[in-house]
Amino acid sequence: MRYKRSPLMEERLADNRQRILVSARKLVAEGGFRAAQIAAVAADAGLSTGSIYRYFPSKADLFVEVLGEAVKHEIEILRTIAKSEGTAADRLRRAVESFARRAFEGPFLAYAFIAEPAEAEVDIARIRARREFGNVFKSILKDGIASGEFPAQDGDVASACIVGAFTEALIGPIGPTHRGERHREQVIATISLFCLRAVVGPAVLAPRAGARSPRRRNTA
Amino acid sequence: MRYKRSPLMEERLADNRQRILVSARKLVAEGGFRAAQIAAVAADAGLSTGSIYRYFPSKADLFVEVLGEAVKHEIEILRTIAKSEGTAADRLRRAVESFARRAFEGPFLAYAFIAEPAEAEVDIARIRARREFGNVFKSILKDGIASGEFPAQDGDVASACIVGAFTEALIGPIGPTHRGERHREQVIATISLFCLRAVVGPAVLAPRAGARSPRRRNTA
Known part of the structure; x- marks a missing residue:
């Protein structure tokens, strides 16, 4: 059984995921994959590097x-x-x-x-x-x-x-x-x-x- | 200073390297990269998996x-x-x-x-x-x-x-x-x-x- 998330928590998670994607897309558009390393994406999205992996298992x-x-x-x-x-x-x-x-x-x-x-x-x-x-x-x-x-x-x-x-x-x-x-x-x-x-x-x-x-x- | 290898040792090393390449090429030709994992190459070349990395740092x-x-x-x-x-x-x-x-x-x-x-x-x-x-x-x-x-x-x-x-x-x-x-x-x-x-x-x-x-x- 999965841990039941509150609607607020769900919203925050979806929001973070979207922010990560927007940041990653922006960085790729500005400098390719090489410019979109996890640390750079995290910094741009205002999240910790570790938290990125909660949404995307790998780069x-x-x-x-x-x-x-x-x-x-x-x-x-x-x-x-x-x-x-x-x-x-x-x-x-x-x-x-x-x-x-x-x-x-x-x-x-x-x-x-x-x-x-x-x-x-x-x-x-x-x-x-x-x-x-x-x-x-x-x-x-x-x-x-x-x-x-x-x-x-x-x-x-x-x-x-x-x-x-x-x-x-x-x-x-x-x-x-x-x-x-x-x-x-x-x-x-x-x-x-x-x-x-x-x-x-x-x-x-x-x-x-x-x-x-x-x-x-x-x-x- | 590097450890000085004997001519015999040099020959064996070159020979092993060549055997690894021949095995890898054969396995790729038979089944693509997916068929040429390091363990399979080692087995085909009659060498230990670990020894492959002495010649090729990575797959x-x-x-x-x-x-x-x-x-x-x-x-x-x-x-x-x-x-x-x-x-x-x-x-x-x-x-x-x-x-x-x-x-x-x-x-x-x-x-x-x-x-x-x-x-x-x-x-x-x-x-x-x-x-x-x-x-x-x-x-x-x-x-x-x-x-x-x-x-x-x-x-x-x-x-x-x-x-x-x-x-x-x-x-x-x-x-x-x-x-x-x-x-x-x-x-x-x-x-x-x-x-x-x-x-x-x-x-x-x-x-x-x-x-x-x-x-x-x-x-x-």
């Missing part, structure tokens, strides 16, 4: 929850784009570019999600999250294939390729080694064009590229 | 070295393909397909390299390895851009996209959840076509699609 558990919240938010944005108006190619482009743009705006959080070296539990959460991202892109691919906009292709494999492509290509530009060195819009445009070309067959790309002049191509 | 150090050897081998193969005869598109295709094919042949080792949840040190080694892979693909892209076979594009970003695409797309098919469920050749063909389309602009792809048309160009 990895805390990171996984911070990551989970960020992923949930990101997935909501991408799903909204996936379901919005426009051609499948346009929605694909907007989804990739919006992810990349947010990654540049919040490089520490994005790097923590994509690649920052962390515990095995974080790796597990990442694999799961990337599969969720893949499902959003798979739905766009499915639409495009159904409408004839994209050639038939294996949606599971192609959507994983898309997620792998844009996340991997962001590691350099947003990661600690070269952060801020690369021209944001060029990186975003390259990633976006890479993914578009990859799923759009030549039969579709060629006429689109020649949009306003029969010989002009590839200037999108 | 992560051992894994990083196993990964490093596998990556070195893989990079050599990819570099050979990158420098071989043929168009840049053909070399790109062969490099991606040869990596994917080996991943299917050695799924546990490939999964350990790409995604198996592991210590932060392993994540660091992975980031480094992926950058090395990226450099090989960057050299192929550079050739293709120089010869006019590929349109101008940011080689750093596009090569990272390629590495991200083929590694991420392999996680499902070679990983523990769906291992063996997917048709190998279809997965490989989808990944390969994805990467090729992505870097080859429509100007090249379109005429290629119309194989023998007189408007075909840039096929050097």
Whole structure:
């Protein structure tokens, strides 16, 4: 049998847990996982280091929850784009570019999600999250294939390729080694064009590229 | 001053170290990192668990070295393909397909390299390895851009996209959840076509699609 907590106690506990999460998220956003050590989170939340472990058994558990919240938010944005108006190619482009743009705006959080070296539990959460991202892109691919906009292709494999492509290509530009060195819009445009070309067959790309002049191509 | 070891002792130490690595590599190839716990490695190498730590301070150090050897081998193969005869598109295709094919042949080792949840040190080694892979693909892209076979594009970003695409797309098919469920050749063909389309602009792809048309160009 569990110790019965008073409503006031329950409220305080829930409040503390929330404060820990807010502090952890803030510190990760400001400097990645490395900036969100338990002692730093405790100091920011105004709690003792020991008390953090009452809510999160390990640092990895805390990171996984911070990551989970960020992923949930990101997935909501991408799903909204996936379901919005426009051609499948346009929605694909907007989804990739919006992810990349947010990654540049919040490089520490994005790097923590994509690649920052962390515990095995974080790796597990990442694999799961990337599969969720893949499902959003798979739905766009499915639409495009159904409408004839994209050639038939294996949606599971192609959507994983898309997620792998844009996340991997962001590691350099947003990661600690070269952060801020690369021209944001060029990186975003390259990633976006890479993914578009990859799923759009030549039969579709060629006429689109020649949009306003029969010989002009590839200037999108 | 260090304790001076006899040549015989040095030899035995080097021999033990090598045996540990051979055992670890074998166990990872047979069942991933999870199958290569220190006790299992020690048993396979015929050494005591404690003695393993004399050579590798931690399990992560051992894994990083196993990964490093596998990556070195893989990079050599990819570099050979990158420098071989043929168009840049053909070399790109062969490099991606040869990596994917080996991943299917050695799924546990490939999964350990790409995604198996592991210590932060392993994540660091992975980031480094992926950058090395990226450099090989960057050299192929550079050739293709120089010869006019590929349109101008940011080689750093596009090569990272390629590495991200083929590694991420392999996680499902070679990983523990769906291992063996997917048709190998279809997965490989989808990944390969994805990467090729992505870097080859429509100007090249379109005429290629119309194989023998007189408007075909840039096929050097």
